[in-house]
Amino acid sequence: MDYELRIVVEKVAVGSQEVVKRDTIKRYGIQRPTSIVDFGLRHVEQISLLATIQSALLVEQAALLASGGKVCPACGQPLRKSGSQASDFHAVLSDHTLRLQRYCCSNPACHWQSASTIQAICGTNIHPDLAKLHCEQGALYSYREAEHNLDTLNCQSRSVNNHAHVKRMTDHVGTVLAAQQARPPAAEACAPPAHALIIQVDGGHIPHQEKDKRSFEALAAVVYRPEQLQTVDQHHRAIREKTCVMSAKDDQLHSIKTALLHAAIKQGLCRDTRVTALADGAANCWAVLLALQPYCAALECILDWFHIGKKFQTVKNALGEAFATALESAKWKLGYPLKAGQFGVGHVLYGTEFSHEFSHPSEDRPTWDFGRKAI
Numbered sequence: 464m465d466y467e468l469r470i471v472v473e474k475v476a477v478g479s480q481e482v483v484k485r486d487t488i489k490r491y492g493i494q495r496p497t498s499i500v501d502f503g504l505r506h507v508e509q510i511s512l513l514a515t516i517q518s519a520l521l522v523e524q525a526a527l528l529a530s531g532g533k534v535c536p537a538c539g540q541p542l543r544k545s546g547s548q549a550s551d552f553h554a555v556l557s558d559h560t561l562r563l564q565r566y567c568c569s570n571p572a573c574h575w576q577s578a579s580t581i582q583a584i585c586g587t588n589i590h591p592d593l594a595k596l597h598c599e600q601g602a603l604y605s606y607r608e609a610e611h612n613l614d615t616l617n618c619q620s621r622s623v624n625n626h627a628h629v630k631r632m633t634d635h636v637g638t639v640l641a642a643q644q645a646r647p648p649a650a651e652a653c654a655p656p657a658h659a660l661i662i663q664v665d666g667g668h669i670p671h672q673e674k675d676k677r678s679f680e681a682l683a684a685v686v687y688r689p690e691q692l693q694t695v696d697q698h699h700r701a702i703r704e705k706t707c708v709m710s711a712k713d714d715q716l717h718s719i720k721t722a723l724l725h726a727a728i729k730q731g732l733c734r735d736t737r738v739t740a741l742a743d744g745a746a747n748c749w750a751v752l753l754a755l756q757p758y759c760a761a762l763e764c765i766l767d768w769f770h771i772g773k774k775f776q777t778v779k780n781a782l783g784e785a786f787a788t789a790l791e792s793a794k795w796k797l798g799y800p801l802k803a804g805q806f807g808v809g810h811v812l813y814g815t816e817f818s819h820e821f822s823h824p825s826e827d828r829p830t831w832d833f834g835r836k837a838i
């Protein structure tokens with residue numbers, strides 16, 4: 464080996480370009496690779512290099528944190544040094560301990576002292592990039608899987624990445640986002656008033672990880688303007704711009720109804736908007752959609768064709784072969800939209816299930832439109 468590569472960190476005075484501090488933080492021997500693993504740095508060495516560079520930068524930043532004001536912000540008397548404190552900081556791929564200078568007021572009657580931890584100064588000692596990773600992993604995987612994934616990415620187990628931390632961060636950020644979702648969108652975030660909107664609501668049951676605990680229901684809604692539907696090819700269409708909301712809260716649908724209303728307002732919902740709503744046969748989906756009725760000109764609810772077919776199959780099984788032909792014929796006649804107030808075959812079949820929705824006191828009850836256009 465004739466040469467080595469040195470990674471050097473220099474602290475340079477910007478004005479004079481004088482190097483005031485110089486540290487060699489890594490040395491790598493330059494050798495001819497004999498296999499693919501010898502090319503460049505190994506995963507663990509890359510993390511180590513980043514951690515070393517981070518440490519060098521953090522030491523300089525910690526010194527700047529200590530060089531704040533010279534007088535007490537409470538009483539104006541001079542400040543005096545009062546020791547230093549070790550403070551943990553968790554970057555996206557590495558953990559660090561900084562020493563921060565602590566100051567206190569020289570006036571014995573005033574008990575002011577400076578914040579001397581990253582936590583006290585910033586409200587958290589976890590870098591937002593790591594918090595984002597926690598939330599993304601926590602949303603996509605179980606918390607224990609998230610911990611495992613983060614350990615793998617990081618080539619080491621870090622206490623900040625343990626499943627309890629990931630859960631806490633996901634819950635915390637989720638609470639903040641939920642509070643935001645509960646507020647109506649700002650006017651500048653909303654599209655111009657929409658003549659028509661399309662809304663799809665669907666739900667599903669998510670099994671609980673713990674045995675003997677009941678599954679919980681999650682409902683999701685998508686709101687978009689019809690002009691945002693784009694034909695990709697003969698069989699596919701794409702929505703260019705949409706607003707999606709979701710809730711798995713067990714709160715009598717309150718969260719998802721509020722979130723859907725705000726999503727619709729964001730897409731331009733107003734008193735003149737005609738809303739076309741698509742959902743499967745679940746009563747909760749319809750209940751969520753009906754919450755929009757007071758805010759729009761008309762709400763046309765459509766049961767998707769797949770679920771019409773399923774309902775027919777159930778009835779066919781119950782009645783036997785004698786009615787099979789008649790039912791099949793009735794099913795295909797449902798290709799025509801029903802006018803407002805008319806109850807067709809579909810309503811007879813589904814009237815019981817949706818009876819609570821049909822009992823809406825308003826004259827503008829939704830028109831249940833069981834049509835093939837809903838596919």
Ligand SMILES: [Zn+2]
Nearest residue numbers: 535538568573
């Ligand atoms: Zn003071």
